[in-house]
Amino acid sequence: MAEQMTGAEIVLRALADQGVEHLFGYPGGAVLPIYDALFQQDKVRHVLVRHEQGAGHAAEGYARSTGKPGVVLVTSGPGATNMVTPLTDALMDSVPLVCISGQVPTHLIGTDAFQEADTVGITRACTKHNFLVTDVNDLARILHEAFYVATTGRPGPVLVDVPKDVQFAIGTYVGPNQVEARRHLGYQPPRQGDPEAIRYAARMMAEAERPVFYTGGGVINAGPDASRLLRELVAATGFPVTSTLTGLGAYPASGDNWLGMLGMHGTYEANMVMHDADLIICVGARFDDRITGRTDAFSPGSRKIHIDVDPSSINKNIRVDLPIVGDAGQIMSEIQRVWREEGLRPRQELADWWTQIAKWRARKSLSYKKSDDVIMPQYAVQRLYELTRGRDSYVTTEVGQHQMWTAQYYGFDEPNRWMTSGGLGTMGYGLPSAVGVQVAHPGSLVVCVAGDASVLMNMQELSTAVQHNLPIKVFILNNQYMGMVRQWQQLLHGNRLSHSYTESLPDFVKLAEAYGAVGIRAETPGELDSAINEMIAVDRPVLFDCRVASLENCFPMIPSGKAHNEMLLADEANDEAVANAIGAAGRALV
Amino acid sequence: MSESALIPPASAYFLEDRHDPEERHTLSILVDNEPGVLARVIGLFSGRGYNIDSLTVSETEHDRHLSRITIVTTATRPVLTQIKNHLGRLVPVHRVNDLTELSLQRNDETSLERELALVKVTGTGDIRAEALRLADAFEAKVVDATSDHFIFQLTGRTAKVERFISVMKPVGLVEVCRTGVAALARGPEAM
Numbered sequence: 001m002a003e004q005m006t007g008a009e010i011v012l013r014a015l016a017d018q019g020v021e022h023l024f025g026y027p028g029g030a031v032l033p034i035y036d037a038l039f040q041q042d043k044v045r046h047v048l049v050r051h052e053q054g055a056g057h058a059a060e061g062y063a064r065s066t067g068k069p070g071v072v073l074v075t076s077g078p079g080a081t082n083m084v085t086p087l088t089d090a091l092m093d094s095v096p097l098v099c100i101s102g103q104v105p106t107h108l109i110g111t112d113a114f115q116e117a118d119t120v121g122i123t124r125a126c127t128k129h130n131f132l133v134t135d136v137n138d139l140a141r142i143l144h145e146a147f148y149v150a151t152t153g154r155p156g157p158v159l160v161d162v163p164k165d166v167q168f169a170i171g172t173y174v175g176p177n178q179v180e181a182r183r184h185l186g187y188q189p190p191r192q193g194d195p196e197a198i199r200y201a202a203r204m205m206a207e208a209e210r211p212v213f214y215t216g217g218g219v220i221n222a223g224p225d226a227s228r229l230l231r232e233l234v235a236a237t238g239f240p241v242t243s244t245l246t247g248l249g250a251y252p253a254s255g256d257n258w259l260g261m262l263g264m265h266g267t268y269e270a271n272m273v274m275h276d277a278d279l280i281i282c283v284g285a286r287f288d289d290r291i292t293g294r295t296d297a298f299s300p301g302s303r304k305i306h307i308d309v310d311p312s313s314i315n316k317n318i319r320v321d322l323p324i325v326g327d328a329g330q331i332m333s334e335i336q337r338v339w340r341e342e343g344l345r346p347r348q349e350l351a352d353w354w355t356q357i358a359k360w361r362a363r364k365s366l367s368y369k370k371s372d373d374v375i376m377p378q379y380a381v382q383r384l385y386e387l388t389r390g391r392d393s394y395v396t397t398e399v400g401q402h403q404m405w406t407a408q409y410y411g412f413d414e415p416n417r418w419m420t421s422g423g424l425g426t427m428g429y430g431l432p433s434a435v436g437v438q439v440a441h442p443g444s445l446v447v448c449v450a451g452d453a454s455v456l457m458n459m460q461e462l463s464t465a466v467q468h469n470l471p472i473k474v475f476i477l478n479n480q481y482m483g484m485v486r487q488w489q490q491l492l493h494g495n496r497l498s499h500s501y502t503e504s505l506p507d508f509v510k511l512a513e514a515y516g517a518v519g520i521r522a523e524t525p526g527e528l529d530s531a532i533n534e535m536i537a538v539d540r541p542v543l544f545d546c547r548v549a550s551l552e553n554c555f556p557m558i559p560s561g562k563a564h565n566e567m568l569l570a571d572e573a574n575d576e577a578v579a580n581a582i583g584a585a586g587r588a589l590v
Numbered sequence: 591m592s593e594s595a596l597i598p599p600a601s602a603y604f605l606e607d608r609h610d611p612e613e614r615h616t617l618s619i620l621v622d623n624e625p626g627v628l629a630r631v632i633g634l635f636s637g638r639g640y641n642i643d644s645l646t647v648s649e650t651e652h653d654r655h656l657s658r659i660t661i662v663t664t665a666t667r668p669v670l671t672q673i674k675n676h677l678g679r680l681v682p683v684h685r686v687n688d689l690t691e692l693s694l695q696r697n698d699e700t701s702l703e704r705e706l707a708l709v710k711v712t713g714t715g716d717i718r719a720e721a722l723r724l725a726d727a728f729e730a731k732v733v734d735a736t737s738d739h740f741i742f743q744l745t746g747r748t749a750k751v752e753r754f755i756s757v758m759k760p761v762g763l764v765e766v767c768r769t770g771v772a773a774l775a776r777g778p779e780a781m
């Protein structure tokens with residue numbers, strides 16, 4: 001029986017029927033009817049943020065840590081434009097989001113009405129798809145379709161713009177299962193990989209002498225089953241495995257075959273393996289420029305298999321030999337089946353490959369100069385890892401050196417435990433993202449590893465955490481620099497440190513107190529452990545001001561214009577090497 | 591000045607010149623006829639730096655709410671593949687056909703493509719007579735005229751339209767309007 005209700009009630013009903021439990025939002029004139037409907041129901045819990053960008057990143061953290069879509073509600077005009085960064089971030093990192101924005105009444109659209117913005121126009125380039133609802137009878141169908149598009153195929157953000165008159169109007173509600181005729185019949189995300197290609201892939205794997213799994217965020221997107229299947233496949237083949245920044249945790253960092261992260265700040269062994277491999281099996285990764293470095297020198301001797309749900313990821317940056325379009329989990333399970341059924345085995349030469357890998361590992365590329373006087377940032381992350389190990393914990397980051405150090409030194413053993421802004425590199429992502437993660441996992445330990453510059457970009461969300469009793473732990477590696485910017489200025493711009501030193505940073509302990517949170521400071525290695533333990537024990541939001549060595553740089557690093565086997569390692573990175581890291585050829589690239 | 595200050599800045603990206611040959615392809619794109627769909631397609635081309643040489647769009651199947659967008663683009667082969675894959679990702683896109691590729695595969699000489707052009711020339715006396723004679727040679731139709739102007743209508747492949755325009759220049763051409771390319775795959779099958 002078709003039910004009649006207002007547009008605003010349709011929104012809430014559709015969210016409830018989609019299984020949405022939490023909504024991140026901020027009210028305003030153009031969404032007041034929806035806020036009114038929100039007030040009169042108790043299925044969907046609203047988390048009031050302090051800035052719409054915060055709502056967006058919170059929803060991303062929520063989505064990434066649960067595998068469910070994150071949902072956001074914002075008003076027209078500035079509310080919607082404040083969502084542009086999180087939408088773009090979610091598009092880049094394939095995070096499923098549904099954003100509902102208010103719009104001025106339909107008859108005022110195009111008149112420069114109060115708080116009018118062309119939201120579908122502005123967000124067209126930063127959403128997977130967006131809708132403007134002009135008829136209340138389309139609203140339910142569009143909302144259900146928005147969830148479908150956001151969560152299927154390559155996940156991404158979808159925006160639904162709802163004019164205020166549509167929120168007031170009475171219309172017919174249809175449930176998710178009644179939407180038999182979707183409007184967009186052309187939208188059919190691929191699922192099953194080509195069986196012929198899958199069989200061929202398994203045989204290529206059995207022929208390889210120097211194979212490697214190069215996995216990415218797509219394995220996380222494909223769900224926990226895909227991570228399990230990856231582990232089984234690695235166990236069955238005995239191949240080494242590396243991952244991109246966004247894929248960390250799909251294969252456990254404590255696993256025997258783990259090489260560490262690859263790419264610009266990846267480990268020596270991961271990058272050398274990629275360079276010298278004869279077979280790369282890429283699963284749900286997109287050959288990003290932080291991975292490939294010089295494309296013409298990228299893994300010159302390897303054949304490449306690429307498993308990806310999005311055909312446009314294939315052959316985009318690197319030509320591959322065997323593309324398989326479909327879901328990573330389904331395809332890995334089929335490869336395993338073929339591997340078993342055909343009685344395939346890895347080649348004998350795999351043992352030699354591991355011998356070579358052991359030599360590269362012995363290079364200990366993540367070693368750094370220890371200090372008894374100052375806290376080295378790497379040490380701080382290591383201690384954080386050791387002291388939170390075995391707990392039910394989630395980690396988010398801001399963007400910069402601290403992000404890379406966390407990726408390098410914090411060992412992720414499970415998927416969906418690691419939230420970071422990879423593709424867009426959005427400073428200001430980490431703190432609100434932690435808010436979203438904590439909303440989804442109230443009893444867990446949620447830590448945001450931050451930089452002193454990034455953390456200020458969405459600091460206001462600490463107030464959200466306090467209001468909603470979300471005991472997030474913001475662990476600031478305070479070096480008083482925009483460390484990553486300074487590092488590049490040292491490497492690429494003749495050590496001219498233009499505006500990368502932060503003057504007048506706030507006193508983070510007092511700032512925490514001003515927000516009603518807890519402030520903790522550690523200044524020496526000796527006091528670090530007890531301070532971290534104190535942070536973990538506090539059941540309230542914490543700002544942790546960890547004063548670290550201010551001029552430390554992040555290594556290993558593949559400098560611009562270099563190949564994987566020309567990495568710069570920490571123990572070689574004296575001042576002269578840093579200044580000359582970019583050779584004549586690299587400079588000619590400008 | 592310190593020595594390091596003399597080092598010119600370097601790039602954070604690996605910049606390389608690509609010199610693959612470019613090809614001109616005609617793409618036929620079947621889309622849901624809904625607001626914003628053309629903006630999505632055009633935005634994809636401008637946002638990713640692809641070329642649009644010509645663009646034609648109109649509703650073609652009213653009952654199924656389908657429109658057909660015909661785009662002529664020039665790109666290297668790998669980029670052409672990217673363009674098609676990115677178009678295929680757009681939610682309202684049903685199908686993307688590369689008509690140029692199709693005619694190559696079928697060994698057709700050319701794909702079936704037509705443009706319509708309206709060409710206005712002004713002049714009197716000899717020059718006017720010459721314009722009319724040339725138009726006749728191209729089988730262009732006179733669709734409007736006064737004693738000192740003609741408007742010719744010409745249908746044909748892009749190359750023919752361009753040739754016609756260039757021969758009209760010396761004989762008083764003042765204004766041109768072109769529809770852009772309409773194209774269908776040859777043979778009995780539909781897209």
Ligand SMILES: Cc1cc2nc3c(=O)[nH]c(=O)nc-3n(C[C@H](O)[C@H](O)[C@H](O)COP(=O)(O)OP(=O)(O)OC[C@H]3O[C@@H](n4cnc5c(N)ncnc54)[C@H](O)[C@@H]3O)c2cc1C
Pocket residue numbers: 092093094153154155215216217218219221222223243244245246247261262263264265266283284285286287288290291307308309310313326327328329399400403404421422423424425426484
């Ligand atoms: C300061 C900074 C430094 C960085 N340095 C590094 C670095 O050193 N190393 C590094 O790795 N990254 C680094 N990054 C991150 C980098 O920019 C990219 O975000 C990242 O490498 C992309 O990871 P990915 O290839 O796994 O692709 P993602 O962006 O995670 O994309 C996932 C891919 O999987 C596909 N996919 C999605 N769902 C599925 C499914 N169900 N089945 C199959 N496929 C699917 C998608 O189509 C897509 O192609 C850095 C970022 C910053 C900000």
Ligand SMILES: Cc1ncc(C[n+]2csc(CCOP(=O)(O)OP(=O)(O)O)c2C)c(N)n1
Pocket residue numbers: 398399400401402403425426427428450451452453454455477479481482483484485
């Ligand atoms: C919104 C935004 N603006 C600018 C940048 C460029 N950027 C990348 S890292 C960085 C510095 C980060 O400094 P901090 O947060 O202190 O981290 P650190 O590198 O010192 O660990 C900047 C400015 C960015 N990534 N995001």
